[in-house]
Amino acid sequence: MSWNKSDPKFVLAYDRGLLRSAFKSLFWAIITERKKRIGGFTLNQLARDLSTSKHEVSRWFKGDPNWTINTIANLANALNVEIRITAVDRFTGMVFTPAGIQNPAYEKKISTETFMPSFTFRATAGKFNSEPQTSASLERKAA
C-alpha cells in the first residue's frame, strides 16, 4: 500500500514495524550471544524449553511476526532474562517506567520542594492551572 510519508497512518504502521523488529532483534541478540558463550546452546534446546519445535522458533525470527506479549514472556522466561520496560516522551525526553516517571531533574525537584516552593502545571480544558506546591500543600492534599 502506498501512502504519503507524513500520513499518521503511515507513521503508525512504521512504528508498529519497528517495535516488532525491536523485540525480534532483542531476542536474536540474546540467542546469538548464548550460542557463542554456552557450548551446546541451540535453537533445539530453546524450542524444548518453550515446548515447541525448532522450526516454529526459527519461524519467529524470519519475516515480520507479530508476537503476543505471552510469546515475549515465554522467550524471556526460557532465556532467563528480565525485560525492562521504559517509554520516552518524544517531545520532552521524560522517561516513564511501569513504576512511574524516571527523571533525575524531576526527582531532584521533589527532594528540594520542602525548602523551595515550586509550581506544578496541570492542563485543564486547554488552560494551565498553577498552584504553589510546598510540603504544606502536599500534606493538605494527602489529608
Next chain:
Amino acid sequence: MTFNTTSIPLIRAIKEKRILIRNPLRPRQPVVEERHLLVTPEIDAMLDGYLHKGFFPAVAAETLIGVFTAGQLLVATRRMPGKKEAPDLEQVVNGQNEVWALCVRRPRPGWRLLGRWYDRNQFVALRAWDKHHLAGHYEGAVREVIADWASEFGAQSPRQGNELRDYVGGVLNELE
C-alpha cells in the same frame, strides 16, 4: 557518520549531492552499532514516491531502512538464497564483484537496491530494480553497479571481507 582517510571520494559525493544519506523516518535512538544507508538521488526520489508512484513511499521499505540504520536484526546471506528464504541482505553472484542487494520485499513484486559497501556499515545503493525485471538480468545489473561505482568513486575499492561481519555489524541472522 564517521569518516576516515579513505572516505574522501564519498565525502565529495555527499557534498555534491550525488550521494545522499538516507535517514530513517523517525530520528534514530542511540544504538550499539549504527549502519548507514547511502543512496543515489534517483533511489531517494523513488523511496519518497516521486518515481514509481503507486509503489512508493512504502511502509515496508521505510521499516527496512529503520531496522537497517538502527542496527537491528537483518537476515543476511553471502550465497544464493533458496526459494523459501527471504533475506533482507544478500551478496549477489557469488561475491566475486562485491555487489550486494538490500531486499525490499514489499510493495510487490519486491525491489532490490543494488550497491556496494564503502566501508563497514556504510552501504551505498546505486541501482534499484523491481524483482521481475531483475530476474535474468543480474549480470547486466551487476555491471551497471560496478560502472556506477567507478563513476562515483574512481579507483576507490569497495569494502572486501571474508565473512559477513567484515561488511556489516549489529544483530545478524546469517543463513547457513
